Amino acid sequence: MISQLPIINLVALLLMAIMVPFIKKISFRATLWLGGILLIGVLVSSVFIFIHVANVGDIIYHFGDYESFLGIEFKVDPFASLFTLFVGTLAFIIYVYSSGDKTEGIESPEFSRYYVLYFLMLFAMFGILYSNDLFNTYVFIEIISLTSCAIISIKRKKEPYPAAFRYVLLNEIGSLSFLFGIAMLYMISGHLNIDLLANTIQSGWTTLPINIIFAIVFMTVGLSLKAAIFPFHIWLPDAHASAPSTSSAILSAVVVKIYILVLIKLILKVFGVELFASLGMDTVLLIFGGAGMIMGSIFAMTQKDLKRMLGYSSVSQIGYIVVGLALMSDLGLRSAFFHIISHGLTKAALFLSVGIVIYLKKSRSVKGFEGLGFQIPIAMTVFGIAAFSMIGIPLTSGFIAKWNLGIAVESASQYIFLGVIVISSLLNAMYYLPILFAAFLKDNPEHQEKVSIEKIPAAMLLPIVVLGLSILLIGIYPNLLMQLIDLVIARL
Amino acid sequence: MNILERIVENINYLGGAALFLIGLHTVVTHTNLIKKIIGINIMGTGVFLFFIAIGNIEGGTPPIWLEGMENPIFVNPVPSALILTGIVVSVSVTVYLLSLVIRIFQTYGTIDQKELAEIMEQEVPHD
Numbered sequence: 001m002i003s004q005l006p007i008i009n010l011v012a013l014l015l016m017a018i019m020v021p022f023i024k025k026i027s028f029r030a031t032l033w034l035g036g037i038l039l040i041g042v043l044v045s046s047v048f049i050f051i052h053v054a055n056v057g058d059i060i061y062h063f064g065d066y067e068s069f070l071g072i073e074f075k076v077d078p079f080a081s082l083f084t085l086f087v088g089t090l091a092f093i094i095y096v097y098s099s100g101d102k103t104e105g106i107e108s109p110e111f112s113r114y115y116v117l118y119f120l121m122l123f124a125m126f127g128i129l130y131s132n133d134l135f136n137t138y139v140f141i142e143i144i145s146l147t148s149c150a151i152i153s154i155k156r157k158k159e160p161y162p163a164a165f166r167y168v169l170l171n172e173i174g175s176l177s178f179l180f181g182i183a184m185l186y187m188i189s190g191h192l193n194i195d196l197l198a199n200t201i202q203s204g205w206t207t208l209p210i211n212i213i214f215a216i217v218f219m220t221v222g223l224s225l226k227a228a229i230f231p232f233h234i235w236l237p238d239a240h241a242s243a244p245s246t247s248s249a250i251l252s253a254v255v256v257k258i259y260i261l262v263l264i265k266l267i268l269k270v271f272g273v274e275l276f277a278s279l280g281m282d283t284v285l286l287i288f289g290g291a292g293m294i295m296g297s298i299f300a301m302t303q304k305d306l307k308r309m310l311g312y313s314s315v316s317q318i319g320y321i322v323v324g325l326a327l328m329s330d331l332g333l334r335s336a337f338f339h340i341i342s343h344g345l346t347k348a349a350l351f352l353s354v355g356i357v358i359y360l361k362k363s364r365s366v367k368g369f370e371g372l373g374f375q376i377p378i379a380m381t382v383f384g385i386a387a388f389s390m391i392g393i394p395l396t397s398g399f400i401a402k403w404n405l406g407i408a409v410e411s412a413s414q415y416i417f418l419g420v421i422v423i424s425s426l427l428n429a430m431y432y433l434p435i436l437f438a439a440f441l442k443d444n445p446e447h448q449e450k451v452s453i454e455k456i457p458a459a460m461l462l463p464i465v466v467l468g469l470s471i472l473l474i475g476i477y478p479n480l481l482m483q484l485i486d487l488v489i490a491r492l
Numbered sequence: 493m494n495i496l497e498r499i500v501e502n503i504n505y506l507g508g509a510a511l512f513l514i515g516l517h518t519v520v521t522h523t524n525l526i527k528k529i530i531g532i533n534i535m536g537t538g539v540f541l542f543f544i545a546i547g548n549i550e551g552g553t554p555p556i557w558l559e560g561m562e563n564p565i566f567v568n569p570v571p572s573a574l575i576l577t578g579i580v581v582s583v584s585v586t587v588y589l590l591s592l593v594i595r596i597f598q599t600y601g602t603i604d605q606k607e608l609a610e611i612m613e614q615e616v617p618h619d
Binding site: 135146149159176190 | 512516535536539543546571574577588589593596599
């Protein structure tokens with residue numbers, strides 16, 4: 001029974017996406033409840049899958065009972081199950097928030113379409129993590145790019161359209177490069193299954209090395225484009241800034257990470273670390289990551305739009321993850337995985353608390369925060385915790401992530417990156433702290449009414465409180481998460 | 493002569509790769525949004541042709557079993573089947589992009605990226 005659970009998760013999400021327009025006609029409230037219950041169900045089954053996978057062994061599922069070289073294979077290992085758990089948890093939290101927020105700019109006819117896209121996107125993300133087949137991964141990636149672009153342009157305002165257009169265009173170049181890489185790999189091995197490909201990659205390296213070089217370069221560049229790794233990040237700030245708050249949260253916190261996870265899967269499972277490093281690609285990624293850490297923060301400092309600033313901050317945080325990955329060591333990978341989860345929670349908290357600010361002020365400017373800490377104390381406290389986590393102040397998960405990255409960098413003798421981490425953290429502080437100062441230390445005489453907490457729906461406040469608490473929880477007890485990550489790395 | 497022979501041998505692959513690059517060039521250099529979409533399609537076609545060229549075997553027959561065949565050489569059908577999916581994806585992306593262009597034209601009155609950037613620059617006042 002438990003081996004069917006991954007498929008049931010996928011089918012449930014897909015069915016929900018299809019059913020939303022029909023149930024909506026009866027009652028929209030019922031749709032929201034049903035979606036919430038379904039997400040809880042998916043979450044519970046993900047927990048069961050994780051426990052089973054961790055204790056018993058990988059779940060391997062063949063569609064239509066075809067052998068793995070013929071058909072599509074799903075392989076649920078600790079890596080897939082931990083990160084589906086992460087995606088599911090964040091998706092549920094953001095879902096609860098979005099049900100309270102009559103999200104800015106989305107008109108009510110679009111509101112149900114938003115959930116169609118949301119569930120389709122979740123379906124594809126779960127699929128990517130479970131799938132053990134490269135072409136299948138490509139198809140899921142395309143589903144994600146279409147739905148995530150549509151979720152940006154869903155607002156009936158004009159600014160998202162050019163941003164969404166650029167996003168689709170670059171995403172599509174990325175997907176096609178990825179597909180080109182798959183073609184190269186298929187040419188040498190005749191397999192699309194990741195395990196079977198990995199077996200033939202060594203013999204392929206001796207006979208047709210040029211194919212493998214092309215495959216590595218095209219796939220890395222393609223996924224970097226989609227994951228907004230530094231020189232390919234140009235689409236991200238616009239796209240994430242013009243989207244509704246809840247969309248920005250899911251895009252920045254989860255979707256971008258999925259592509260990095262696919263890259264990690266490719267490097268570790270298909271090409272192998274030695275082959276990847278022998279081509280010098282690890283150095284390339286290190287440089288991209290390091291440059292992203294600094295440049296992302298510098299760009300963020302110059303922004304006047306709060307959400308664009310958060311977008312650039314994502315670029316710099318993705319740099320941290322890429323550096324952790326590019327160290328090609330267990331320690332580096334540990335820090336990358338930890339940072340993926342930590343940044344997911346933090347960035348979701350930031351975007352959602354900013355969503356409350358926008359809900360209240362109807363403005364996205366970084367100015368005008370004076371006295372907001374007393375008007376919306378809960379939202380601004382969560383914003384503060386998340387900002388501290390971004391800067392890397394102890395007791396938050398961001399500190400542990402940076403600490404681990406520091407240890408990994410130090411053990412790989414790349415001392416220059418210790419400096420990069422410190423500079424990037426200082427730059428982070430330079431653009432997050434002024435907002436916090438304005439919110440908590442300055443008083444705005446224009447806003448006489450002090451507490452307007454009851455204006456904000458509980459469904460919006462509860463999720464960000466949960467996010468803020470979990471940032472602190474992971475920051476204080478990092479071993480809770482580290483144990484799971486160690487298990488993932490041991491079995492990867 | 494050796495190089496020429498190798499080019500002739502691999503003409504399918506080279507053609508696919510060339511289309512990919514032509515498409516990429518179109519996407520990057522043209523400012524007209526419709527031309528960018530055309531570029532994406534050319535890129536896609538390049539990859540699809542490359543994929544199908546992998547499946548081809550010289551002197552192979554379509555993979556359909558007929559009476560009286562003796563040791564037939566079949567063309568690998570898997571790439572063609574995969575590319576069928578790829579084409580569907582490409583069509584849906586094109587449709588989505590075109591619909592976005594319609595929205596852009598309705599709101600901004602232009603489909604040229606430079607003019608679009610100028611209009612957006614004017615609309616967002618820098619303080």
